[in-house]
Amino acid sequence: LRCKLEFPSSVALLPPVPFGEICVKNRMWNVCVHVAVVFSAMAVASCALVSKDPSPGSDPGALQPGTVSLTNNPLVAQYSISAPPSSDVEIEFGPDKTYGQKTWLQPAPAGGGTVSILVAGMRAATTYHMRARVRVAFGREFVDSDHTFTTGAIAPGRLPQVTVTQPISLATSSGIELVDLFAGGTDQLRAVALDEAGNVIWYYDFGPAGAADSPFPMKLLPNGHLLMNVFGPDFQGYREIDLAGNTVQEYSVQTLNQKLAASGFSLVAGGMHHDILPLANGHVIALVYESRTFTDLPGYPGQTQVQGDALVDIDPQGNPVWTWSTFDHLDVNRHPMNFPDWTHSNAVIYSPDDGNLILSSRHQHWVMKILYRDGHGTGDILWRLGPGGDFSLTNGGPSDWNYGQHYPFLMSPQSSGTFPLALFDNGNDRVVDANGNVCGGSTTPACYSRPVVFELDEFSKTATILWQDKLPVFSPCCGSIDLLPNGDMEFDIASASSSPQVTRVEEVTHTDNSQLVWQMNVTGQLAYRATRLPSLYPGVQW
Numbered sequence: 135l136r137c138k139l140e141f142p143s144s145v146a147l148l149p150p151v152p153f154g155e156i157c158v159k160n161r162m163w164n165v166c167v168h169v170a171v172v173f174s175a176m177a178v179a180s181c182a183l184v185s186k187d188p189s190p191g192s193d194p195g196a197l198q199p200g201t202v203s204l205t206n207n208p209l210v211a212q213y214s215i216s217a218p219p220s221s222d223v224e225i226e227f228g229p230d231k232t233y234g235q236k237t238w239l240q241p242a243p244a245g246g247g248t249v250s251i252l253v254a255g256m257r258a259a260t261t262y263h264m265r266a267r268v269r270v271a272f273g274r275e276f277v278d279s280d281h282t283f284t285t286g287a288i289a290p291g292r293l294p295q296v297t298v299t300q301p302i303s304l305a306t307s308s309g310i311e312l313v314d315l316f317a318g319g320t321d322q323l324r325a326v327a328l329d330e331a332g333n334v335i336w337y338y339d340f341g342p343a344g345a346a347d348s349p350f351p352m353k354l355l356p357n358g359h360l361l362m363n364v365f366g367p368d369f370q371g372y373r374e375i376d377l378a379g380n381t382v383q384e385y386s387v388q389t390l391n392q393k394l395a396a397s398g399f400s401l402v403a404g405g406m407h408h409d410i411l412p413l414a415n416g417h418v419i420a421l422v423y424e425s426r427t428f429t430d431l432p433g434y435p436g437q438t439q440v441q442g443d444a445l446v447d448i449d450p451q452g453n454p455v456w457t458w459s460t461f462d463h464l465d466v467n468r469h470p471m472n473f474p475d476w477t478h479s480n481a482v483i484y485s486p487d488d489g490n491l492i493l494s495s496r497h498q499h500w501v502m503k504i505l506y507r508d509g510h511g512t513g514d515i516l517w518r519l520g521p522g523g524d525f526s527l528t529n530g531g532p533s534d535w536n537y538g539q540h541y542p543f544l545m546s547p548q549s550s551g552t553f554p555l556a557l558f559d560n561g562n563d564r565v566v567d568a569n570g571n572v573c574g575g576s577t578t579p580a581c582y583s584r585p586v587v588f589e590l591d592e593f594s595k596t597a598t599i600l601w602q603d604k605l606p607v608f609s610p611c612c613g614s615i616d617l618l619p620n621g622d623m624e625f626d627i628a629s630a631s632s633s634p635q636v637t638r639v640e641e642v643t644h645t646d647n648s649q650l651v652w653q654m655n656v657t658g659q660l661a662y663r664a665t666r667l668p669s670l671y672p673g674v675q676w
Contacts, residue, residue: 208286538562558613
């Protein structure tokens with residue numbers, strides 16, 4: 135009764151039930167006692183809930199209005215609102231009061247308090263409307279009043295030069311593009327998110343101190359932050375940032391080498407490069423350069439400094455706990471491409487079925503599975519996919535292997551036994567016949583690149599081409615590939631031979647004729663990777 139008098143809206147949480155009438159009429163005394171206890175408990179809980187409104191004693195429908203403020207990033211707002219205990223907050227935003235986009239849900243602090251959410255995904259120099267939704271128990275929610283936020287402008291010289299075309303009327307897969315850019319003007323943005331029309335909706339500014347730095351690459355983390363491998367003359371290592379660009383933590387190669395020595399590892403890392411792999415347990419797998427000097431290698435008299443690769447498992451406290459080196463597991467005298475840059479690995483992914491790692495070694499023309507076993511493996515190479523590796527190709531010849539590849543990608547949740555594996559096959563030094571002749575010579579066919587999907591059978595060691603799109607161009611470096619939620623394939627042609635100053639990102643149908651559905655061109659900058667994400671918030675689809 136007290137709850138009903140002081141907080142009238144609380145009774146909406148309870149259904150009207152005529153207890154006495156039912157009990158008297160049906161003589162169900164024991165059942166009615168239990169039901170009465172349950173509903174009494176619900177009444178107490180609902181009363182307690184609404185009585186802990188941010189403004190004690192007020193109507194819970196009248197929350198204190200939230201506030202919207204600027205951040206370090208002119209495209210990102212911070213929305214703060216006080217929320218009651220056991221509630222969750224999300225922000226709706228858009229160019230008008232229909233909103234249309236939202237952030238993820240964030241919980242209120244224990245006991246209630248202020249929830250602050252970074253709102254990102256907005257175009258430059260545009261006014262946006264936004265409001266908070268505060269969700270409480272039993273499906274109730276309170277909606278804040280409308281707020282406006284005008285994003286800052288981006289100087290035209292800083293913007294990537296992007297054009298988008300859709301040659302046919304098929305629907306594209308929704309989401310945004312997270313793009314890692316290299317080169318271009320000295321002040322051009324390199325870490326950007328673009329909408330489907332090619333507009334910048336988020337960026338990270340390396341600032342004057344990092345003017346020559348590049349993301350190599352960057353990945354959205356489950357906590358809503360981004361992890362990037364930073365590669366530049368002044369800093370090499372990985373950095374975790376929030377959406378406003380604030381540094382949450384960073385870890386340099388100098389710190390890594392100090393930790394390696396202190397932990398008794400002999401490995402000396404020359405630099406972190408090409409990829410960074412965050413794991414669900416909070417560990418990070420770093421891909422690093424390692425160099426060793428050899429004397430009188432066959433064909434290389436005297437001393438030769440050979441550059442290989444190593445993997446380092448770094449725990450959440452920043453300590454290296456497991457290492458692996460190409461020098462310990464591969465033959466230094468096998469060097470089909472660009473020796474003494476011997477292995478030039480460019481991607482590492484996690485195999486969830488068996489806890490192992492899959493590494494792409496570009497200059498070996500191999501993708502390899504490594505016995506990692508979540509940090510307890512010996513590092514043995516379980517198999518090598520590519521020419522001269524451990525698999526036989528069931529439906530192709532020497533030219534149909536992967537050469538100089540990038541970005542192996544697991545096409546299904548399965549990652550052991552029989553499973554599909556995609557990659558971007560650049561085609562460098564592609565062998566075109568049984569005599570070992572390679573593409574691009576005066577008497578051999580031109581080189582070409584392709585996105586390709588292999589089905590691997592780890593037991594029979596057979597590989598079968600399930601799908602490929604042989605491109606009319608050759609991209610000598612970089613690239614990535616993804617399977618999109620609508621079933622299409624997307625891939626990054628970073629530097630096509632026909633137009634080396636233009637990166638092309640294409641979405642095509644996952645069919646035999648591979649129809650082009652959507653294409654984004656970036657002129658004057660090289661996109662190392664382009665990745666389609668549902669949004670800038672984990673678990674949220676735009």
